[in-house]
Amino acid sequence: MVAGFTVLIPARLASTRLPEKPLADLGGRPMVVRVAERARRSAAARVVVAADSDAIVRACAAHGVEAVLTAIDHPSGSDRLAQACELLHLDGDDLVVNVQGDEPLIDPALVDAVAALLQCHPHASMSTAAHPVATVEDLRSPHVVKVVTDARGFAQYFSRAPIPWWRDAFANGIGSVPQPAPLRHIGIYGYRASFLRAFPKLAQAPTELAESLEQLRALWHGHAIAVHTTPRAPGAGVDTPEDLQRVRALFTSAHRVG
Numbered sequence: 039m040v041a042g043f044t045v046l047i048p049a050r051l052a053s054t055r056l057p058e059k060p061l062a063d064l065g066g067r068p069m070v071v072r073v074a075e076r077a078r079r080s081a082a083a084r085v086v087v088a089a090d091s092d093a094i095v096r097a098c099a100a101h102g103v104e105a106v107l108t109a110i111d112h113p114s115g116s117d118r119l120a121q122a123c124e125l126l127h128l129d130g131d132d133l134v135v136n137v138q139g140d141e142p143l144i145d146p147a148l149v150d151a152v153a154a155l156l157q158c159h160p161h162a163s164m165s166t167a168a169h170p171v172a173t174v175e176d177l178r179s180p181h182v183v184k185v186v187t188d189a190r191g192f193a194q195y196f197s198r199a200p201i202p203w204w205r206d207a208f209a210n211g212i213g214s215v216p217q218p219a220p221l222r223h224i225g226i227y228g229y230r231a232s233f234l235r236a237f238p239k240l241a242q243a244p245t246e247l248a249e250s251l252e253q254l255r256a257l258w259h260g261h262a263i264a265v266h267t268t269p270r271a272p273g274a275g276v277d278t279p280e281d282l283q284r285v286r287a288l289f290t291s292a293h294r295v296g
Contacts, residue, residue, distance in 0.1 A: 040154040043133035044082060044086065044133070045080065047085070049090070051091040051094060056276070072100065073138075075175050076146060080153075089108065095248060108121045119234055128231040133153055133229075137238075145272060163230060163262060164263040167226055167265065167268060182198075186220075192263060193263040194257075194261050240255055
């Protein structure tokens with residue numbers, strides 16, 4: 039098992055669909071704190087929240103979670119993480135795992151797997167994860183990102199479209215999930231700190247702009263992305279008020295049992 043890596047959790051107070059999402063209460067603690075608590079169950083040496091507001095930093099401090107204050111106007115999460123690397127003096131081959139701030143049910147074993155994969159492939163700049171698509175609805179949905187890998191398990195392409203396209207099976211529309219099932223991308227990333235600090239300075243890729251998928255920039259510039267494939271879907275994330283209610287109910291039930 040890999041050890042010594044740092045988990046960075048970007049947390050942005052503004053959210054179109056769910057205002058002040060990082061501070062949403064889950065069983066008596068802010069969501070971003072719950073995410074950090076899950077990440078601490080991994081082999082990470084350090085778990086740090088990269089916040090864009092004093093309110094998030096204060097909430098983290100109140101629960102013993104380390105946080106750094108980053109600029110409020112970063113155009114992307116990668117820019118925020120790059121600044122966090124500078125603030126934490128991470129560089130070179132230091133391993134960083136980016137756990138999203140709205141994933142309070144993240145599996146610590148998945149965090150470890152993404153970090154270990156990057157360590158095992160020194161020529162890779164990034165690592166990530168995927169699992170088999172389970173439903174036709176997910177295969178069709180542009181909100182579900184798919185990834186195609188090569189024989190070594192490295193990403194060839196990410197898309198919101200159903201890829202790979204089964205020419206014969208899909209001739210009359212997508213009526214079932216082919217076997218072997220396409221892979222659904224999981225939004226967790228491992229980076230080498232030197233690459234993460236350089237990434238925001240790379241020119242945006244035409245494919246990135248078309249698909250609105252930032253990881254395509256890395257592929258376009260020739261960087262390798264190793265993909266860990268897991269048979270299980272990750273725990274539910276929180277994007278909408280409805281998601282929040284479902285996850286909140288889980289924490290409420292767990293608190294009662296405890």
